Amino acid sequence: MRSLLLFTLAALLMISPACMVGPNYKRPAAPQTPAFKEQPPPGWKEAQPSDGVIRGKWWEMYNDPQLNALEEQVSISNQNVLAAEAQFRAARYAVKVARAALFPTATVTPSITESRSSGGFVTGGRVASGTSHVTTYDFAGSAAWTADIWGSIRRSVRASEAAAQASFAQLESARLAFQSDLAQDYFSLHGVDGDIDLLQRTVKSYQEYLVLTQNRFKSGVASGADVAQAQTQFDNTEAELVDLGVARAQFEHAIAVLAGKPPAAVNVAVSLLKKPPPPVPLIVPSTLLERRPDIAVAERNVAAANEQIGIAQAAYYPSLSLSASGGFESTDITKWFSLPSRFWSLGAQLPEVIFEGGRRHAEIKMTEAQYDATVAGYRQTVLTAFQQVEDNLAALRVLAHEADADDKAVKDAQYSLDISTAQYKAGTVAYLQVITSQAAALQAERAAVDVLTRRMTASVLLIQALGGGWNAANLPTPGELLQGQ
Numbered sequence: 095m096r097s098l099l100l101f102t103l104a105a106l107l108m109i110s111p112a113c114m115v116g117p118n119y120k121r122p123a124a125p126q127t128p129a130f131k132e133q134p135p136p137g138w139k140e141a142q143p144s145d146g147v148i149r150g151k152w153w154e155m156y157n158d159p160q161l162n163a164l165e166e167q168v169s170i171s172n173q174n175v176l177a178a179e180a181q182f183r184a185a186r187y188a189v190k191v192a193r194a195a196l197f198p199t200a201t202v203t204p205s206i207t208e209s210r211s212s213g214g215f216v217t218g219g220r221v222a223s224g225t226s227h228v229t230t231y232d233f234a235g236s237a238a239w240t241a242d243i244w245g246s247i248r249r250s251v252r253a254s255e256a257a258a259q260a261s262f263a264q265l266e267s268a269r270l271a272f273q274s275d276l277a278q279d280y281f282s283l284h285g286v287d288g289d290i291d292l293l294q295r296t297v298k299s300y301q302e303y304l305v306l307t308q309n310r311f312k313s314g315v316a317s318g319a320d321v322a323q324a325q326t327q328f329d330n331t332e333a334e335l336v337d338l339g340v341a342r343a344q345f346e347h348a349i350a351v352l353a354g355k356p357p358a359a360v361n362v363a364v365s366l367l368k369k370p371p372p373p374v375p376l377i378v379p380s381t382l383l384e385r386r387p388d389i390a391v392a393e394r395n396v397a398a399a400n401e402q403i404g405i406a407q408a409a410y411y412p413s414l415s416l417s418a419s420g421g422f423e424s425t426d427i428t429k430w431f432s433l434p435s436r437f438w439s440l441g442a443q444l445p446e447v448i449f450e451g452g453r454r455h456a457e458i459k460m461t462e463a464q465y466d467a468t469v470a471g472y473r474q475t476v477l478t479a480f481q482q483v484e485d486n487l488a489a490l491r492v493l494a495h496e497a498d499a500d501d502k503a504v505k506d507a508q509y510s511l512d513i514s515t516a517q518y519k520a521g522t523v524a525y526l527q528v529i530t531s532q533a534a535a536l537q538a539e540r541a542a543v544d545v546l547t548r549r550m551t552a553s554v555l556l557i558q559a560l561g562g563g564w565n566a567a568n569l570p571t572p573g574e575l576l577q578g579q
Contacts, residue, residue: 114245116404171354234421285547371553385561
C-alpha cells in the first residue's frame, strides 16, 4: 500500500505542471534615439529595416578581389575565431548537461563477491572449528529523480541556453572584429603604398632639382649653399621613402596572422587607393539593437542572470527526491534470477533547511545585484554602439570635406612650386623659396593620401559599428542548440 501511494505521488508530480518561483525575464529598457545626430556624407541614404541593410560578405562592396580572398580566410583559419567557435560548442553541450537533470538517473551494478570466514570462532559458548566460504551473486539496479517542483532545474537549463546564445553572439562579434581589423590593415597598407608612390615620384623630382642646382653652380649662377640644400632635401626624402618599408611590412604581417597564415605565406600586391569609399547602407537607430552581436551578448547575459535569481529563490523551498532500487541476490548461480532471490526498496526525501544564518537571503540579494550589473553592462554596450556609429558618420562626413580642401591645397601648392621654380631659374629668388614650395607641395599630397586612407578605414569601422549585416534572428533557438545546429 505504501509503495502504491509513493508511486502515485511520483506519477502525479511527473504529469502535473510544476510552478516556477522567481521573476519572469523581460528585456530591460535600453537607450534609444529617433535619429542619428551626425549626418552621413552627401549622397548617402538611410535604409529601412526591410531593406536588409548590409548583407553577408560586406567587404565585397569595395570590389577588391584581393581583399575578398583574404577576408574569406578569417572564418576558416583565424585562430581566435576558431577558439570562439570551440567555446560556443562547449556552451551548447553545457545546455545538454543542464537539461539532463530533468530526467531520472538509473544505474545497474552487477557483482560477484567471494568471502571466507575465519577457521576458529565462538558460537553458543563454545569454540567451533572449520571455515566458511561463500560466493554471492548480485544484480542490482537503482533509479533516482529530483522533482523540479519550483523550477530550479528548468531555470538552470534556461540560463545555460542564454549563455550558449551569448557564446554564439560572441563568436559572431569576434568574427566581425577580426574581419574589420583585416580590412583596416589592408587599406592602411595601401595607404602606405600611396605614400611610397608619392615619395618615389618626389625623390625623382628632387633628383632633377639637384642636377639643376649642380649645373647652375658649375655655370657660376648658383651658390654652393643651393647645392647643399638640394642635396639635403633629396637625402631626407629618400630616407623617408626607405622608412615606409617598415610600416608596409608590419601591416602585411598583421594581415597574414588575421587570415590565419604565417607572415611568410602572404604577399599583398602593391596597389594605390584611388576611389573614395562606397556608400554604406545605414539603418534606423531603433534597429541597431538587433544588428550588433555584442549587444546580443550583453542582452543574453542579462537573461542568464535573471534565471539565477529564480534558482536562488527556489532554494527557500523543500526539494523532493524519489529513489528506487531492486535486483536479485543469491549464493547459487542457478537460482540467481529466481523470484525468491529478488529484493527491492522505494524511498522519498523532502529535505528543508530550517536555519543557515541568512545564507539563502544573501544569495538572492547577490544574484539580484549581479543581474543589475548585467543590465548596466547591456545599456552601456548600447550607448557605446550609438557612439561608434556617430563617431564614424562624423569622421566620414568631415573627411569628405577635408578631401575637397586637400585637393585644392595640392593644386595650389603645385602652382606655387611652378612659380618658384620659374623665378629661381630666372634668378629672381633664392633656392630656399623653391625648397619651401616643394615641402608645401609634398605635405599637401601626403595629406591627401592620408585622408583617403582614413576615409576607407572609417567606412570599415562604420560597417562594424552597424553590425556588419548580422541580425539577432541568427541566434540559435533552444531546439537548435540541442540538435547541434
